[in-house]
Amino acid sequence: AEIKPALVYGTGGKFDKSFNEAAYTGAEAYKKETGTEYRDFEPTSDTQGEQAIRNFASRGYNPVIAVSFAWTSAMEKVAAEFPETKFVIVDSVVDLPNVRSVVYNEAEGSYLVGLLAGMASKTGKVGFVGGMDIPLIRKFGCGYVQGAKSVKADMQVFQNMVGTTGAAWNDPVRAGELTKNQIDQGADVVYAAAGASGLGVLQTAADNKKLSIGVDSNQNHVHPGSVLTSMVKRVDLAVYNAYKDTAADKFTAGVQSNGIKDGGVVAAIDENNKSLITPEMQTAVDKAKADIIAGTVKVHDYMTDNSCPM
Amino acid sequence: MSTASVPLPGWISYGVIPLLNLILAFFFSGLVVWAIGENPFEALKFLIEGALGRGDAIGFTLFYATSFIFTGLSVAVAFHAGLFNIGSEGQAYVGGLGAALVALSLDHYVPWYVTMPFAVIGAAIFGAAWAFIPAWLQAKRGSHIVITTIMFNFIGAALMVYLLVNVFIVPGKMAPETRTFLAGGQLPKLDWLMALFGLKLGPAPFNVSFIIALVMCYLVWLLIWRTKLGYEMRTLGISPTAAVYAGIPYVRTVIIAMLISGGLAGMMSLNAVMGASARLQVEFVAGAGFVGIAVSLMGRSHPVGIIFAAILFGILYQGGADLSFEMPNITRDMIVVIQGLVIFFAGALEYMLRPAMVRLYQTARGK
Amino acid sequence: MSPHSSANEPAIELVGIDKKFGTVHANKDINLSVAKGSIHGIIGENGAGKSTLMSILYGFYHADAGEIRIQGTPVTIRDSQAAIAVGIGMVHQHFMLVENFTVLENVMLGAEGGQLLAKGVAGARKELKRLETEYGLDVDPDALIEELPVGRQQRVEILKALYRGADILILDEPTGVLTPAEADHLFRILRVLRDQGKTIILITHKLREIMAITDTVSVMRRGEMVATRKTSETTVAELAELMVGRRVLLRVEKGDANPGPVLLSVRNLTVKDGRGVTMVDDVSFDVRAGEIVGIAGVAGNGQSELLEAIAGIRKPVSGEILIDGQPVDSVDPARLRQLGLAHIPEDRHHMGLVLKFEEYENSILGYHRDPRYGRGAMLDLDAVRKDAEEKIAKYDIRPPNARLKTANFSGGNQQKIVVAREIERDPKMLLIGQPTRGVDIGAIEFIHRRIIEMRDAGKAVLLVSVELDEIRSLSDRILVMFAGKVVGEKSSDADEQSLGLMMAGIAA
Amino acid sequence: MEYFDTFVSILGSAIRLSIPLLFTALAGLFSERAGIFDIGLEGKMLASAFAAACVAYWTGNAWAGLGAGILISIIFSLLHGFASITNRGNQIVSGVALNFVAAGLTIVLGQAWFNQGGRTGQVPPEGRFSGIILPGADMMREVPIIGPLYANVISGNNILTYIAFLMVPISWWVLYRTRFGLRLRAVGENPGAVDTAGVSVVWLRYRALIVTGFLAGFAGTYLSIAQSAAFINNMSAGKGYIALAALIFAKWKPVPVMFACLLFGFLDAFANFMQGKSMPLIGEVPVQIFQALPYILTCVLLAGFIGVARPPKAGGVAYTKER
Ligand SMILES: Nc1ncnc2c1ncn2[C@@H]1O[C@H](COP(=O)(O)OP(=O)(O)OP(=O)(O)O)[C@@H](O)[C@H]1O
């Protein structure tokens, strides 16, 4: 059937080279394929996000996709007001019959890039810079630590968060400074899970001739030769699939969890970072993937018990 | 001859000149819109429709206006006593703590109308407390209140983030915020009021704190123009030397004025915390304290003027959201630009048009 | 220019100078001519427009109309730079010095001799040295202004002018802040300067100084230039009459005083001003019920500070004030009002009134906490307005509109508002400062009559005025203040001559 | 030795973080010393960061970016002057207003031009000021103590950092050794003295504001194209106010301004470093305490507990000859 799709980004903005950009890519792909126009909106504050979701719903847009956990409570309210409209929320769970909640097993993805970081590191020290200090980001960090330590049990992992408010997603200066701290302490690979702030991490690593790891989108191209890999969440697929399912009347509500098995999280390897990935690293990653799918390696999810065993 | 001391009638000083300043501010805002390739008139149309076109739009407009009335009053009360309180933002933020504590502790047990008076007091006390130290520093040690209140905005932000992240956060939740208040800790929406005018409020969080705001307008009017304290504050604000002569205690008057100012700012949190989101969130004030400066300047520090100015800014905020939705090229931050221009023209350049007006007025009167 | 050259040729000519500040007409069609190489005095009451005229000459203000000629050539003095360029230097009434700068920096300011300071500094030092030897103007070039006594600061002002090569030197009330010895030193310097061919304009209130040093003298009154005389051909008495200009009109009818018990008593009071200068120096006196004690003196001799200290506005350094025999310990005007002390301040614009208030609001200033204007925390505006309207009627305040902004009343009516407020409270004691400054004849008479009525009703009245006539016609006893001390007491029929001498610091 | 390395690292970070403060505080020094309060430093920083990023992005030339940053900052200064000098408006109100305009306009224009939620595009490497390795830095590295200090703190910074430190003696020299400086200091204390000395108060104050704009332009440029590689919404993040605090803290004197900025920069760097670490005796200190420390220190100073800060006497009031 003909659909009228809408997309509300997180406050990082459409072209954050990360999470939101991935959603945009998915929507564009669907548009290219089907010729269906969609509308999107970039809120700059919390109230605005809720208004945008509601605006779309009340104007008959369907499905309405909101990317970012920040829209959880907004989604709870608006989805209840418009039971006929299909909603998708990414990175959070909203338990309503017309909402599909897409979550990712970031721990598994982060494990993979942690593994690569551990292998690429010459100093035995790697770093992690998170955005806002929330459980979700700690989940990234925890998976990363596990991956890195799987290479070498005494691997040292520095962890920092940019801040404790929403501004932490938009502060590349501080993120860069934290990265420089970690580099000064010996880290030679730094993983950014910090939204737009992550650009500061990638930049600082490149400026200091160290390696970095991107997040959400494939950020390998941002500083070719310096970005070791990216922990890609296939948000583009989530968006694309949601539109497609609705158009085909196959929309399902409920939680959709994407891990390595479903191809929802991957460690991106492309022409920009080929030279950085040795054949041993490639084999190690493939093996880890297989082990995780087989269940022989279990990656602990921070959010299950709000703690990280490492 | 200088024109500075020539008196102008009230309708020019309080009517024509502010209006012209406002028009200038909008003119330059229109230039910005035009510069980014959009049609300013169409933008204006979207803005007004978005703010006043539907019941829920009006609800949102009044919701924003409610916050601005509180902060506008806050700035105005201090201003009457000759104090420039730039700290309404921080006082509102900390005031939210007072409102939230009351809501969190009472919402299980009592209905909202029992919680409300305590919440009003709680918000006011916390807001006032945050104004106290700058007030004391000004009164006793002569520290410039503009600087100290700015500093306290930052200190307040750090404090609140700390509390929300480390104390109030709900385990397992992502966002640093308190749990959602139950109905006993929420201020109900004013659907019935809108229904009186045949409008549907819809999802707009226009709530009971609007009525509290109007009551505060009345009380502030009473305070400033009908009480002995208000008389003393105005005397101090206009002529500190006359205040000394009249035996008006400087320290006491400054501190009381700032406590009232801080208390009013704190009450802004009733609207945002208990009326809209039903929880205490980081950065919920979202600049309303600063808007209060513009509102107070525009409203000439009079409650009636403040109500009008607050509604004007409510229109800008709500209409701005709709405008940015309709014209994605214009982000909502356009409103911040307009706000800045309004403060610039109505505040910083308030004397710019005066000489010309004096000349016009004198020629018109055939002098 | 050679000294003593053609002494009659005018160095300065002012033709038809006119200046208004808003509605205040500070200078009305002023004409003045000052001969080269002479010292010309200008006298006049407070607010007569002297400083304004000189500021126009110095390019600090712009005249609304008129012409200035320097050494015979018409000039437009757009700003002070232009004035300096035509050889005018000015020592302002309020010093124009940067307090945290050194003497040298102050002298150089505006005449640094190049983009870099280093270049000019050596030259300035040398020049200062020269000026010191030539005129006896010695000051340490590296001293900070704020650490210098006022006499020295003034010397810096003169040095500033000379350093810029001034041929015409204007001094605005230079001796107001000086001790007699310092003043004498200044006059010696001025004479030297004149003998070297400089033209000097000296503004002062002090007739003694005019007689002592000037060659010619002009008198200003209420913005007008009323007379110019050769000093050798005039007398102190004539100048005083020209200055005040209305002595003949006033003689208040009053009966004999009937003094009762002491109500106000001042013991060994010492008061300093904001800069830490002792303005009231160990003063003691009593005021009894039913008498008017007048304090005479030239402006700036401590009367203002004395009044403010008694009114609880200024904290004394030492000494005691007793009201009804009870010592007043707190500096609190509100408390003093409750004790029955009313105060008509010298400065009605800054103290006595809030000009932006409506009339009725000013009619309760200081008494606003009184229960009759509202119970508890509230103000009963109806009661206040009714009260104000009664006063307006009784004191014939015009226009009779309690809702009019106070700034829109004329000076005389503004003063009546203050007088009505303070007198109608039926106080036990009344402090009055300059009750009729800038007030017209009719109002003066009215206010004077009220003051006498207060006395006759058994109140203690302390009156401060720089207008000798006023003091003489109202007071039962006259205390003369000079340099912060009470230098003598006279009865009300004392002759003007001896009072004037006492006021000038020459004991009689 | 490990502690020393950490110390060197924090010091390096402190310097990087204090540069925008230093430029801004020196900027504020000139306007406040001339008697014009400038709450609008924050806005100037933001506006110039934006302009610098845009121009550097388009031209790929860092110096062009700097020029744009300076230009826009001077324009903001002149607007402040127009309101507060020419029209005798309230200086604080004017500063607050211009902060709003800068905060909004940068995002509005950024969104319109780059479509990245208000951010500008990523500035290419040639468009940035990148680190300069001073001669001998690598050789020196092995020398104990001074080696790491030289290699990691003194060397390796971008040109703007060195300019910032150069600006300190230059500012001092201008203020205390030139005619302009003498007059500027005088006009902030007693404009009447300047006026009667035949110098135009208005023009003098405008010139002071131009210098302010000039210096604040460096601060914004540093933020967007030296420290980062793009303009980000509100990237000044209150640094203008911290700089103001530093200026007060330093009692309006250039050399102490440098130390105050370094102190505040150090606090920031230290807070970053301390994140999640615990201190002996105290345990883990909330980062918020470090974040609030500059503001608390400023209030304590203003209260006169650490020696009274005497602002320029004529500051904050418009100069009027005629009432
Ligand atoms: N800048 C000004 N703005 C407005 N009014 C002024 C100004 N300066 C002086 N006036 C008014 O002009 C009149 C003349 O003042 P001026 O200072 O010239 O008097 P003066 O003769 O020097 O008095 P004094 O002996 O007290 O110094 C007064 O009424 C005064 O209030």
Ligand SMILES: Nc1ncnc2c1ncn2[C@@H]1O[C@H](COP(=O)(O)OP(=O)(O)OP(=O)(O)O)[C@@H](O)[C@H]1O
């Ligand atoms: N500070 C002021 N601000 C505004 N207006 C003033 C001010 N002072 C005086 N005026 C206006 O100027 C007019 C003339 O005032 P002024 O004191 O010169 O009166 P006057 O002619 O001396 O009258 P009176 O004889 O009653 O003293 C007043 O009516 C008033 O409207």
Ligand SMILES: [Mg+2]
């Ligand atoms: Mg004078």
Ligand SMILES: [Mg+2]
């Ligand atoms: Mg008069």
